[in-house]
Amino acid sequence: MSARMSPIALPPHVLDRPEVQAVLRCHDFGKVFKLARQWGGISFVKIADACDIKPERVGRLARGEGAITTYEKITRIADALAIPGHLVGLAPRPWEPTQPDALPQGERSFPSSGPEPRATGVSRRGAGAKADREGDDVERRRFLAASGLAGIVGVLPEQNAGSRLGHREVAQLRLRSSRLRRLDDVLGGADTRHIYRTELDGTVRLMRHASYSEATGRLLLSVVSELAQQAGWAAFDAGDQREATTLYRRAYEAAREAGDRALEGNSLAFLAYQQVSSTASGVATAMESCRTAGSDVPPTVRGLLHERRAWAHARAGEAKETEAALAQAEEALSGGFDHPGPEWASWVDGRELQIMKGRCWAELRRPLRAVPELETALADFDDAQARDKALYLSWLAHAYLDAGEVEQSAKVIGRAIDLSAGVGSVRPRQRIQTFLTRLHPHRSLEPVADVLHRAG
Known part of the structure; x- marks a missing residue:
């Protein structure tokens, strides 16, 4: 029986309540379970059975203990309770009658904070297990972006005027920075730029309202430089070059004031990378x-x-x-x-x-x-790092075309198109479009015609 017809599905009058939609968007499923019992008459035992969660854990969640953060479990709960995907940061579920374009303004399935991340007009054809896996990868990336990265990003603690910061607080800030940096492996700048910028601004406020020794101050400035570099990279990846330049220069100044030569050099390297990506x-x-x-x-x-x-x-x-x-x-x-x-x-x-x-x-x-360098390096490169792999494949496609291997170049760029779907970065789209312009004169070849057709 589908979730839409499930006897434990949340009634429409429950899902329509603003307070229910609010807790759903926050992934506060403990409150959802409590409201399901209060307004829908659904027992915790039924919820546990349908959602594949132990009854005692359902009870703990309802008491505010713990949280549900995994993509798989949230998907299971949404289907069991017939919760529309856009309310929990998922794509429309298979049983939903409403398509994404029919959703009211403000309730799109995957809001983006930056430019359209897809390669223009790109779509995938074909079916089977491979296409299903690729669809899952795209949905996972979008889920992470739309859910606000629940359970990963927390708000920096407020500091009273005169609070003292020491090495322990610096270590905690570095740990947060490290965790946030890992998001860049699977998400594009359009998805992460606001997160990195918020962390940077929060750290600067923390320094402004606290006291610390000169040595601790230098360490804090190094953290600020790291965060400004990451925020600048995300802005660059999202296509906002002016903000990226401002943040890189801010990172350089903070590193110089901290006396951190490694970060000084890296700030300049970021600026150089940005420059060569333009006409400079x-x-x-x-x-x-x-x-x-x-x-x-x-x-x-x-x-x-x-x-x-x-x-x-x-x-x-x-x-x-x-x-x-x-x-x-x-x-x-x-x-x-x-x-x-x-x-x-x-x-x-x-x-x-x-x-x-x-x-x-x-x-x-x-x-x-x-070709040998790229083929070897990409042989076991994880598809989860979709943006980077799509970009690297685009260079491989160019190399194959320069070598006269037109059909192989079309095959490689087709794979890059698949990987770039749903990635919050302007760069794969730009490189793919540039390559398709080079490929167009060979459109009489069937593999080329196919990939051009797929790209719209």
């Missing part, structure tokens, strides 16, 4: 980022800065300089590490370098060097 040359800024950081920063930081310098050289068409920068990045990452370095650079490793090599050689129209 970022070579000078990228070189300055390496000089600013110096040779004493941790290997992962050196590797990251030289990688971004290599990218700036590649975009400028400077093959010799590109190869030299890549060699310096490889040297930094291949030696033994005396210490792991900052958490914000911990993702820089051998595979990241291999991807950057492939991107650089693709940009320099050296497909024989680009």
Whole structure:
């Protein structure tokens, strides 16, 4: 029996109540269960059975103890109680008669805080288990964005004037920053920019209303720099270049005041990356980022800065300089590490370098060097990191086309189109559209015609 016809479904007069809709949007299912019993006459035992939750846990949730945060469980509850998907941050459920376009204004299934994240006109054709899995991945990403990341993001504690901050509070702020940074692996800037900016502004307010030693102040400024970099990256990813520039410069000033050379260099590297993504040359800024950081920063930081310098050289068409920068990045990452370095650079490793090599050689129209690097690095790259994988596949598609492998390039860009669906980032869309323009002269070939048709 479908959830829509289920005997325990919440009656329409219950779902229509504003207080019920409010707790649903907050994923406060304990209150939902209490209201279901009070106004719908549904016992906790029936709720437990239908939602596949132990009866004692239903009771605890109803008393305000604990929370439901997993995508799978929230989906199960929505279907068991016939709760429309838009009320809990899900796509319309299969049993819902109303399509998303028919929803009232303000009740769209997946609100976005930034530009439209899909590649223009992109749709998927075909069926089967693979398409189902891809649909699930898209819905999971949208669910995370629409639900406000419940259970991950908390409000910074208010500080009374004169409150004292020490190393423990700094450690807590760094832990929050680390957790939030991981969201960028699976969500785009359009979904996360407001979260990172809120965390940055809250940390600055915390510093303003508290007291601390000079040493603690420098540590706090380093946290501010990290947060400003992450907020700037999200703004850049969402397509707001002016805000990104402002935040990167803010990050640079905070790092300089803190005396944190690694973060100073990284702030400049972010600016260089942004510059080369437009019509400006970022070579000078990228070189300055390496000089600013110096040779004493941790290997992962050196590797990251030289990688971004290599990218700036590649975009400028400077093959010799590109190869030299890549060699310096490889040297930094291949030696033994005396210490792991900052958490914000911990993702820089051998595979990241291999991807950057492939991107650089693709940009320099050296497909024989680009294709092996990208193919190897992407062989087991997780589809959950959809934005990054779609972007990397776009460079692989360019490399295949430069090598004359037109059909293979069409196949690769088709995969990038699939992955980019539902990603809150303007960058995959931009790169896909650029590549489709290159592919258009080959539209007489069936694989090309197919992917162009899919792209609308």
